[in-house]
Amino acid sequence: MPSSLLSPCLPPPSVPSQCPLLNSPLFFSNNSRNNYNNIRQNKLVLLATPSSSTGNSSESTPLRPLSLANKTDRLYSKEVSHLDNIGNNLIEKDSGVPIKEEEQENLNFENRNSRLQVRNHVDRIRALSTSEKVEILDVFEKDCGFQNLSDFNDLLMALVIADEPELALKLFGKSSSYGLVPDSRTFSILIRCYCKRNDPSEANRVLDLMMENGFQPNVATFTVLINSFCRRGRLQKAFEVFKVMGTIGCERTIQTYNCLIKGLCYVGRVDEAYKLLMNIKKSCKKPDIYTYTGVMDGFCKVGRSNEAMELFHEALEMGLTPNVVTFNTLFNGYCKEGRPLEGISLLKQMKERNCTPDYITYSTLLHGLLKWGRIREALQIYKEMVGIGIEVDERMMNTLLRGLCRRSWKEEQLLKDAYEVFEKMQTGVPVIYPCAYGLVVQTLCIGKEIDRAIVNLQEMVRMGHSPRMITFNSVIRALCAKGRVDEALSILILAYEGRKIPSGISYNLLIDEFNRQGRLLGACNVYGAALKLGVIPHRKPKER
Known part of the structure; x- marks a missing residue:
């Protein structure tokens, strides 16, 4: 050796x-x-x-x-x-x-x-x-x-x-x-x-x-x-035992070297792991796919995915067959480096090689796409996961829902997808986060699904959530736009009962709509209530 x-x-x-x-x-x-x-x-x-x-x-x-x-x-x-x-x-x-x-x-x-x-x-x-x-x-x-x-x-x-x-x-x-x-x-x-x-x-x-x-x-x-x-990061002791093997003539196998490579990568000594791989190739030992995967994992963890991909191609040239762990290592590297779209093409290559993606594959890729704001691509992966029966965890479902809601405000074609994800979460996810729930209410208002928005807002309050004032204002604005000012006023009262201090925006919307309908007494009452709470609306009741 x-x-x-x-x-x-x-x-x-x-x-x-x-x-x-x-x-x-x-x-x-x-x-x-x-x-x-x-x-x-x-x-x-x-x-x-x-x-x-x-x-x-x-x-x-x-x-x-x-x-x-x-x-x-x-x-x-x-x-x-x-x-x-x-x-x-x-x-x-x-x-x-x-x-x-x-x-x-x-x-x-x-x-x-x-x-x-x-x-x-x-x-x-x-x-x-x-x-x-x-x-x-x-x-x-x-x-x-x-x-x-x-x-x-x-x-x-x-x-x-x-x-x-x-x-x-x-x-x-x-x-x-x-x-x-x-x-x-x-x-x-x-x-x-x-x-x-x-x-x-x-x-x-x-x-x-x-x-x-x-x-x-x-x-x-x-x-x-x-x-x-190696699992405990005690590389000094691991190499001491490794040396004892040579002393007593116990031939090391490639599995022994794989342990050392993983241990070196675990403590961040990636270049030493790569050097060990090169030395193995020069010796009578033949690296297996686990040897390459170990070094690739080390490169990916320190932001060197390009070098990991070079090793991947080298392994293919040697006739080694990459397994799901090998691919998952690359997915993890790409997503950490903000390159999740490269994971999409890697997934396609993975399928072409008859390597079946697993839960970790999809979850890693979906997490990366969501983290870097690639909502449409994330939706595509989500649908693929649902289609083959892989569950998406609670955190990523909430993240996907928030992303779809925000994007749908500018791209109306995503409204339907946002509703479908929300409905699936209502039956299959233990917890819908309050921030995601609030965004759904706002999205329903933007999509002119006002009655559904009111029902979900009331459900939030019933579940003990405390919706943000912007969520209440979204419903109030949507109701006022439809002339349903009395219902809008009841939403303002709901916010007040939930110990939310209505903002000037809330009062301005109601005063404007009461004025538009010629209901000056209602406008005066809302204006007076605002002043009593220390809020000075920009809108005032019209004079007779």
Whole structure:
């Protein structure tokens, strides 16, 4: 491997203090060290075999204490969700960029039966209530514990996958009481457990202890730990672990490099990530689409979408197939830089490549178009989303409605679209924001839908909203224009009852209309009411 590839690496780490849990007597029984040769040969060591245990101890016997299974059968009124596809993909939740892990050893399964056993345990654990989960270990203890180490590891792994790391650590703490000596798989699961707890420092201590006692972690275990450090932005520690891999001769996979690239981009060291990509290309490793996507994501986050697009074309030239995450990375970059229209053409290209857009695709693009005022294009994307059954979130619906209302005041053809969006929101969106509601009332007035405007204004007040005075004035102006001055006066009273101080505009509109109709007494009354509130209208009642 070129030395430049390791340029970000730091000197080897000093030996960390040992984990208190691992340092306790329960981790290594008195006889355990005499059994390490067997452990290294991947044999199962059983210091205290239950009297009912028969057969070869190296085979994974079904868990006899399946009271857990019996306990959960009654909870299976419907099928529980499948085990996450953790063997194929490790997903970074913070940014959505996946890091592919093709090695089946990622789960450290010994055989197919073990994989099925873990899957079964995970489904059953997830079906338990919180209080029942706490009792899992007690159930196993009452039923004589475990018949062999493979069963123990299966349950330990199931607890980790089921997002129960605390229970997994509690189970591991009782390993010596079951007469079991941890093997390489136990260590690897424990490392994964600490990583799931977002505690890579403890996972690193387990790794050190694992190697001190003659076990060599596989590449998947190293990669999980490196990824955990990278997710927390601790690149120094990640590269230290990366260097240890080279020291003990553990060949890094492209997935290991992908973790480092994502970590570098996460802390803003995008140029170093790009350099690492270039070094990978010069080596015997072949970058995959996730490698390119990681660097592209880094470029997009710092406003360098053009360079990200160059990498995109380079990936295509290499014969790599971009996935939805790759495209979403570019959408995000374009929208951040105020170039959402380029996202429209990118969406078309995405479809041409038979890559199906997902919720993130459309939401990112719609958000960008709305943010930069491209209302017509945003309406087009919105309609496309509705057409294929993708829900638009509450915030973007309100933003779209406000944009359509304002634009329709100059472009009447958008009035219909504004009404349709509003009607859909009335039945499908939990909350219509007051500012959006007010704009709808104003838009209805401009579109000469006065009665609907009054109904919605009253609905706003009934819901506890406090419409702005400009909203009241819009209705008053529309009613006065139709000669409905008495109704306009009732709207003024509605505003006053809502603790709104009517402006001079409100009184001017009413006085003008009363004057026009020759109702001088009404004009005088409105003028007097204004003065009483300290408002001096520009219009005055006509003299007889």
